[in-house]
Amino acid sequence: MIFQGKQKIWSDYQKDIPDDHYFYVRSCIRQNFFPASEQTFLDIVHNRLGKDFYETPHHTTCGGIAYHGEAIPQETVMTIIARQFALMTESGYENYVCSCITSFGLYTETMDDWRNFPELEAKIREDLWKACRREFKVPKYLAHASDVIYKFRNEIAERAKFRLVNKETGEPLRVVEHIGCHYSKMFPSKGIGGAEYPYVLAGMIESWGGEVIDYPERRHCCGFGFRQYLVKANRGYSISNTYKKFESMEPYKPDMIITNCPGCPFFMDRWQYVIAEQTGKTYGENGYGIPVFTYEEVAGLVLGYNPWDLGLQIHQVAVEPLLDKIGIPYDKADKYKGKNGKLLRVPEYPMNIKCC
């Protein structure tokens, strides 16, 4: 691997990311999959970095799941997006940042379509007006929330309590980065580092002390594929893609995986359980899996948040071996306690993949 070659590509695919003043929209599924990630993001930008990120309870899903699941047509999804933009406009913001990769891809695609087909934009404006009497401005700037964390990765590193380093050996942790397909595969120029060698997560890993693994199936989809998973008959094909990725990364002995998409961390986490229960195969050390994180969770860990406040107990693959490796303290007894301190139910242990 010639590192300078990658640096050259990375320097070709940089984008300006505004410093401050964003209208923030959440993802519809991430709050269930990784319930604390978005809260952690807002806490970091508000309380650690002192930035202005505004969110409104009136915003909805972008419609991406239904659109990619072939349940609603493009005009519908565009009108939903137009309404989100209207909320941004009404709140007095011009920079739009979304938590979800599929939303980011869909917003990028919609804005590109409107640029190329102004008559389509005009029609959507009319539809939106008819539907809810709202008007909107197209955002001046569209970012994915991982772009923002990327932008402030060095500031986060300066405030870090922990680094992605094995505390026993002092060696950097070996980290797999996985980028959601809709981040830059459709519009390479909109992603930091482009589509073939995205840098958005690699940059965080480098800043926070880890070592990025470049394995053969790095560019491969996580396997979610929307309707491929949603329709049970297709699930074998969905999990086979995930299996392919894990088989490919296995020889590198990764310590952890970082992702920036709603579906990827969920499926790379949960499918490890299914693969283990179907085939007996596990990919981590000592019968554990390879823990999979969102970038917000990793930023939170680095900054010293309590792992259970980050929602890591919701993961299928146990995170404790990794926390021990880095030296992040946690209280075992608190793992399944709710916000009120009362013990929630403890999940059953799987047969073939070790959990804590």
Next chain:
Amino acid sequence: MKENVVIIGGGPSGIEAARRIRNFGYTPILIEKELRLGGHLAQWDRLFPEGVYAKEVLQTLLSDMDGIKWFTDVQILTINRLKDTYVIKLTNGISVQSKAVLITTGFQLFQAEKKEEYGYGIYNHVITNADLERYFQNRKDSRIDDPKVIGFVHCVGSRDEKAGNRQCSKVCCATAVKQACEIKQLYPDATVYCFYMDLRMFGRRYEDMYLEAQQKYGIRFIRGRVSEVSENHEGRLVVKAEDTLFGRPLRLSMDLLVLMSGIVSSHQSQELAKMIKLPVGEDGFFLPQNTILEPCKSQKQGIFFAGACTGPKTIPESLSEARAAAVAINDYFNTMTE
């Protein structure tokens, strides 16, 4: 006084044209941007189909340069036309005048790193056709380390609209087959694959080369374009393509991958086209007055073309065109004096 003819570009077309123009009794002035004459020919080891050494061809061309003036390491600053004369200012401070200007600015190879998915400049064992020729010349390249499995990717940056080049580069199929056989001569135990979309063996004896590659050298031809390259934990390349004849995706590990960088219009051609407002095609190559009847004449009086500046060509084709351009220029002067 003998008339000057300025020739821009000192590759094989420029050199051959200079010799022929001199034979007609004019004074050729050859302008080359590099330190030495020879163009791409000087960078190449052997030429298809017979495997003649490029060096020998170039030496023959350069052995007879009496009466030809040439400047190397020089570029064109400006070209202006005063009545029927072109005044050309050079970067070395010299200014030359000529009623006829021959453009032989050739081509450049597609920058393989632009096809990011192939990882040229990123993965250790990905090289280009030009790199391999250099290796054949001096046997030095740290990227080539006793390879057991070798692949050639045809059409890198050519027949590729997304790379901005719809055109076929014409000579790369023959070059790939030549190079595949040559590397097999160096590494007889290696397995060599060629990934092609169409195999365009258009010239005399090229088909024989293909047949020899299949039979004598056992080169394995796979009809399918490489889609992406990566590196595995052993540092070997992992190559993905479709075996389109089999109708299945295919994946294999390799120790060396050679990208057949396509031919694109040269930077100098682009500059000249802007400077003297010469029309170029969508592919960036100069448009002659008539592609069939007058391939050497430009659409401007007194400006002529030869060689790959009007599209990909083999060496013998470029040399023939250089001779044809000399004839066209001689005719041009003759009609002026009538």
Next chain:
Amino acid sequence: MIDFGFALTPSATLQIDNLDNKLFEQLRNIEPDVAKCMACGSCTASCSAGNYTELNLRKVILSLQRGREQDTLNSLKSCMLCGKCNIVCPRGINTRHLILSICKVYNI
């Protein structure tokens, strides 16, 4: 093991690494012309059996090269050895003889 109602799908990808090519090399020794095939398909187009059965000589040759002989070998049983493919092959491969050699080497 748990049955989830779905399972890993076997990959369709041709894995060329560690391909066992011994039989094909053996075939090449007695039928050097097999390497000359350029996959034009005229043998299959003119094949008496190919119009009614799975037999496709082009595919058979390719599958042998890729180590996937099990995909196609059985289809050779439909060959009537009429020799029509022999007449049309532009590379002059003695296809009739080739088929007999394949049967010998691959033991069918």
